Amino acid sequence: MKDFCVSTDFPGGNAVVLKTEGNTVYLDSDLRDTVGDWFYWAICVTGAEGKTITFDFGxxxxIGYYGPAVSYDLTHWKWLEKDSTFSKFTYTFSEKETKVYFAHNMIYSETMFREFAAQKQMPIQSLCKSRKGRDVPCVCFGKGHKSIVLTARHHACESTGNYVLEGVLDVLFDVPLNDIQVFCVPFVDYDGVTDGDQGKNRAPYDHNRDYTENKQAIYPETAKIREYIDTHSVFMAFDFHSPWHVGAENDLVCIIQKSIQKQNRYIKFGNLLDQNLTDDVLQHHQSDDIPPNGGTDNWNKVDTPTFAVYALRKPENELAFTLETCYFGHPDNPFTQERARGMGRCFAKAILEYIHTKS
Ligand SMILES: [Zn+2]
Structure with a gap:
């Protein structure tokens, strides 16, 4: 009898299958070079038609609040929403389900970005070669003396930020930007995104810790981003992330404020964002934002070298921060692909209003 197969052989694939006993698969996240624990995994199951299989993480x-993310094409994702705990889920495959993807979160793949860019007729350029020799995509549009820099996936597994980033680009690409260039790197840890790494807390340090002044970058992508910031007047810089797994601020959308001196600007932007949010998008509340040196156990240290801190240190920089977008959200504010993209479109409108108030 043909048996089912659990594979990680696709972009973003990640898991260690420990053993299979009957219709129970024991597996875990593949940490690779991440120091300490992390939680990302993504698998493809084939040949399981008509079977009920339990996936057990010991x-x-x-697994989040709504079960694993489920997809047939690695592009459209839904939550399983049943037969699931934080460490185990059970799935009954219909006779038609020849190939089903399951993941910790709703993966945002390079293919999705390329399809979005093609639809917008937004040219994709090459930032550099990654360590593994792959072309790292970037986009650049608009002309001007000032720049807005947009990045995501400094931590490879953090897909939620890419949906928000796509929404931001969707609006900014269509409006006339006065004297402003937009520079965007959607997958900073490009090898990690492709290979399905955690990326967070990568040894010796991850991509978002590769921003120490006067110390050469160790990753080709961050070297190029630093070079761009060093040679352009970066007016605004936004870095889109996902937080830790679940709980407290991890279930929210939060601006991570990185400068005590510029805190009034963060509050102004956060309020503009809230005013622009429509009911059908992922919600944010300015009061949830993480102040400098705030967060659970005061994790938000302002002196930690990050992309945002690197941009902030330039006198011409008006605003730079990380936006953390929850993996799952709350029942009254759940993460879905469209709600996150919609949130990004509202975020772009807040950027435009902020610029308008400055000119
Ligand atoms: Zn992150």
Missing amino acids: GKMR
């Missing part, structure tokens, strides 16, 4: 927290 008691580890590897």
